[in-house]
Amino acid sequence: MKFVQGKTGEGQIWSKLASSGGWNAEVTxxxxxxxKGEGIEFEWSKPIKxxxxxxxxxxxxxxNSNKKYEDIDYAFQMxxxxxxxxxxxxxxxxxxxxxxxxxxxxxxxxxxxxxKDNSIKFFVNRKFAYKSKNPPYNPPIIDGVPVLxxxxxxxxxxxxxxxxxxxxxxxxxxxxxxxxxxx
Numbered sequence: 001m002k003f004v005q006g007k008t009g010e011g012q013i014w015s016k017l018a019s020s021g022g023w024n025a026e027v028t029x030x031x032x033x034x035x036k037g038e039g040i041e042f043e044w045s046k047p048i049k050x051x052x053x054x055x056x057x058x059x060x061x062x063x064n065s066n067k068k069y070e071d072i073d074y075a076f077q078m079x080x081x082x083x084x085x086x087x088x089x090x091x092x093x094x095x096x097x098x099x100x101x102x103x104x105x106x107x108x109x110x111x112x113x114x115x116k117d118n119s120i121k122f123f124v125n126r127k128f129a130y131k132s133k134n135p136p137y138n139p140p141i142i143d144g145v146p147v148l149x150x151x152x153x154x155x156x157x158x159x160x161x162x163x164x165x166x167x168x169x170x171x172x173x174x175x176x177x178x179x180x181x182x183x
Contacts, residue, residue, distance in 0.1 A: 013162045016154035023068045025154040033147040039113030042164045044078040055079040056159040059112040061151025070095030072151035115172035126175045
């Protein structure tokens with residue numbers, strides 16, 4: 001699994017570059033931390049190598065104990081049909097599909113936000129899509145502050161997302177949060 005710089009104008013691309021299919025690759029860094037009032041925004045990218053089934057999960061996580069999707073606390077799953085021209089983005093919590101219709105062919109900009117009231121909210125094209133029924137229950141404490149990390153798992157070679165950015169907000173429901181540096 002590698003982090004790959006995209007072409008000029010496309011921004012960053014995170015993709016699984018090699019391996020057979022399987023939930024066995026991730027990009028992770030415990031150094032990238034999110035506190036309440038922050039989240040992550042990204043765009044689903046059609047698979048780099050194959051025109052189909054760019055199957056991956058991406059979102060926020062309390063503890064990252066393995067590379068499998070069941071370990072991710074709050075994530076979108078992104079995959080395309082066999083032609084690569086239709087995309088779906090169901091929402092998963094701890095490996096369980098909690099909302100199967102969060103995304104569609106037009107779902108491009110996705111975000112997972114940790115609101116100041118301790119709720120987790122999912123947005124599709126910057127519009128509210130879903131509120132988790134399971135708020136963070138025991139996040140790690142760094143310098144006295146509870147934090148979450150990036151949680152992800154890539155299944156297919158070529159599965160990709162791009163323009164991954166840290167976001168912050170006072171009002172969790174805002175359509176246009178403040179953008180921080182790319183993670």
